[in-house]
Amino acid sequence: MKIAHVRERHGPAGAAWRLAAALDNPPSRWLDLEIARRRLGAADPRRAHNSPLFRSPIATLDAHLAAGLRVEALAELVDAFEPRGDPDEDDAVLEASLLRFGPPVLQPPSLRDFYAFERHVRTMWERRGGEVPEAWYRRPIFYFSNTSEIRGPDEPVHAPRGSAELDFELEVCAIVDTAAADLPAGRAEEAIGGYTILDDWSARDLQREETTVRLGPAKGKDFASTIGPWLVTPDELAGARRGKGYDLAMTANVCGPSGATVEVSRGTWADIQFSFGEMLERASADVRLRPGDILGSGTVGTGCLLEVKDATLGRWLEPGDEVVLAIEGLGELRSPIVARPGTAE
Numbered sequence: 001m002k003i004a005h006v007r008e009r010h011g012p013a014g015a016a017w018r019l020a021a022a023l024d025n026p027p028s029r030w031l032d033l034e035i036a037r038r039r040l041g042a043a044d045p046r047r048a049h050n051s052p053l054f055r056s057p058i059a060t061l062d063a064h065l066a067a068g069l070r071v072e073a074l075a076e077l078v079d080a081f082e083p084r085g086d087p088d089e090d091d092a093v094l095e096a097s098l099l100r101f102g103p104p105v106l107q108p109p110s111l112r113d114f115y116a117f118e119r120h121v122r123t124m125w126e127r128r129g130g131e132v133p134e135a136w137y138r139r140p141i142f143y144f145s146n147t148s149e150i151r152g153p154d155e156p157v158h159a160p161r162g163s164a165e166l167d168f169e170l171e172v173c174a175i176v177d178t179a180a181a182d183l184p185a186g187r188a189e190e191a192i193g194g195y196t197i198l199d200d201w202s203a204r205d206l207q208r209e210e211t212t213v214r215l216g217p218a219k220g221k222d223f224a225s226t227i228g229p230w231l232v233t234p235d236e237l238a239g240a241r242r243g244k245g246y247d248l249a250m251t252a253n254v255c256g257p258s259g260a261t262v263e264v265s266r267g268t269w270a271d272i273q274f275s276f277g278e279m280l281e282r283a284s285a286d287v288r289l290r291p292g293d294i295l296g297s298g299t300v301g302t303g304c305l306l307e308v309k310d311a312t313l314g315r316w317l318e319p320g321d322e323v324v325l326a327i328e329g330l331g332e333l334r335s336p337i338v339a340r341p342g343t344a345e
Contacts, residue, residue, distance in 0.1 A: 001235075003020070060106055072233060111144065116274045162205075180289045195330060
């Protein structure tokens with residue numbers, strides 16, 4: 001099941017997000033879940049007695065999770081849906097080409113970003129003339145990012161004040177959909193409602209300066225994180241499981257102002273050193289995870305310009321670029337790069 005926040009591409013400004021589920025694959029048609037819920041409830045009033053899903057309107061995934069419901073509960077609406085007549089004329093069925101997509105979680109309570117791909121970690125340490133610390137192999141390491149600057153598909157991103165080295169980071173992320181604490185690694189993935197793509201943007205010059213004092217990253221990271229385009233439930237990926245991850249390609253392309261496209265990154269989720277179960281075990285140790293919490297994998301090997309700039313694009317990101325991140329099974333996440341507001345182009 002694929003779940004997304006959508007609204008009409010040419011609808012009124014400030015229109016509310018609607019929660020929708022894909023009806024086909026690749027998704028070209030989406031089901032408005034609130035319309036589906038109302039129809040099914042009217043057809044069989046007993047549903048309100050038997051299922052909490054039918055006792056209140058469906059607004060956003062955030063509200064759904066806050067009510068104590070899990071992502072998989074929405075499958076009841078998708079499985080039972082039958083279009084009225086021609087699907088093209090059914091107001092519950094939405095054409096993807098007419099929609100704008102938002103972040104799969106609009107206001108996550110937290111974002112923990114891990115450091116779980118060895119190739120990326122090794123490259124970063126070698127650039128500094130060092131070796132990967134032994135502690136990295138023993139336990140998943142993470143930092144907390146900023147949830148106030150979450151962006152969705154096609155939302156513009158700009159370098160923060162004082163930075164000339166804007167970079168992307170290609171990651172997969174998991175969204176927790178149930179409260180949990182002290183999870184064992186072997187069962188922790190049961191707390192995952194789905195996966196999506198994460199772009200952990202970085203201002204490399206600010207980050208480099210901040211980390212010299214062994215604290216941070218701060219302003220080199222907190223200006224933007226992009227997630228999307230939709231949430232994919234774990235059952236859709238089960239057949240690709242390999243080792244601690246999934247045998248799914250992860251790629252990044254940069255489309256420049258001239259229209260030329262450069263593939264700058266190519267990796268695989270299967271190369272991950274720590275499973276999301278192990279990351280969740282670490283994240284939940286002695287604390288409570290909340291529905292909507294996000295866990296990022298860290299950058300896949302080659303998944304940022306800091307690793308591959310000289311051999312690929314030859315520069316940092318600039319206004320007029322578009323970054324396109326893709327993970328097999330999870331879709332494609334596009335982000336236009338713009339000039340910082342208030343600066344001359």
